[in-house]
Amino acid sequence: MNKKIIALMAAGIFLLSACSDPTGGSTTDTPADTTAKDSKTTATKHQLSEEYYKAVVTDGSYLTSKSRGATLGLNSNFNLKAFEVGLMNLSQKHFSTDKYYFQEGQYIDSKTINNWLKRVSKDNPDGLNPEDNGKKEPDERNPYYLNSVLEQDYMVKTDNNFKLGGISIGLAMNTIDYYQKVEFGADFETKISHEELLKQGKAMADKIVQHLRETEGVGDVPITVGIFEQSPKDSLAGGTFIAEAISENGNTKVGDWNTIKEKKVIFPLAEETSNELTNFENFKAEVENFFPNLSGVTAEAYYTDDQLIKMKVNIITQFYGESEIISFTQHVADKATTFLPPNIPIEITIGSINGTESFLARKAGETSFYTHVFN
Structure with a gap:
């Protein structure tokens, strides 16, 4: 059986999510309850095995992401599945399935994600992809490095509710940036080296962690960040996570990065x-x-x-x-x-x-x- 598909509960887990204040409130020391006071929050009772998370259920329904689809679009279904499942697998190193419950991300909204995925500019200072330098040739233009962002929340049970216990963030990075010189024209490719991809992803991780620390309800919970290297769109294999780091004790940056040696x-x-x-x-x-x-x-x-x-x-x-x-x-x-x-x-x-x-x-x-x- 496919290890760690996490109880099929993430029937979507589509790329990134959120319902918190997009402007970001002051950081709190105590994680907020996951639902309003008049909502009834429970969890699925059955756990297929210790390799799967139970899911948080609100008023009898699975709480889906409010910003699903906020992405430039992973270039294949192979990458989409590998990105989602890979982040869950990575999360289990930090958030055990016997203590934590899964919930789709609720702390980064779609407006924020869309701004991150765009190029940085005077009109979009929050962009994480580099500014357009006006070049059109593959080896001269500034490529899009960041393709998608995925948030997963891991909850812990309290006496009568659930509170946030940890967050996992996945950054899907392009190994090839596919683009057109003119609208509806031929496709061109800008290849991105493994080293440059990693460098860019690490810099983006600190900015995202800082944003989360300023978001109401996040507090000082652990935030894990994984860098995912997309495979080319003609590949039959999805990409893999190549590095991870964690921000603990309310830190606004991640700690030391660990290399993940995986391949397909x-x-x-x-x-x-x-x-x-x-x-x-x-x-x-x-x-x-x-x-x-x-x-x-x-x-x-x-x-x-x-x-x-x-x-x-x-x-x-x-x-x-x-x-x-x-x-x-x-x-x-x-x-x-x-x-x-x-x-x-x-x-x-x-x-x-x-x-x-x-x-x-x-x-x-x-x-x-x-x-x-x-x-």
């Missing part, structure tokens, strides 16, 4: 050979030999510190018969057990133009796959 590799497109790639190619050959009319077999491999930690396999079919899907799913389970890496969580989705046909999953340490065929 698409099999069989990986440029470097490895045992994992060889085994996957053997698995792919066995699967394709079973039915000749497959559209593709790919996998997204997740590495931390150069160690493979999980894998997601996607198989697209061109057949739809129930008996065929059942037989094929059983065959895939057999070959996955034989060829795919042991001792890591693996998900396999078998789909067609009709949608998902079947699903297989194995947790870390298990030897057999759970399977489900959709009717």
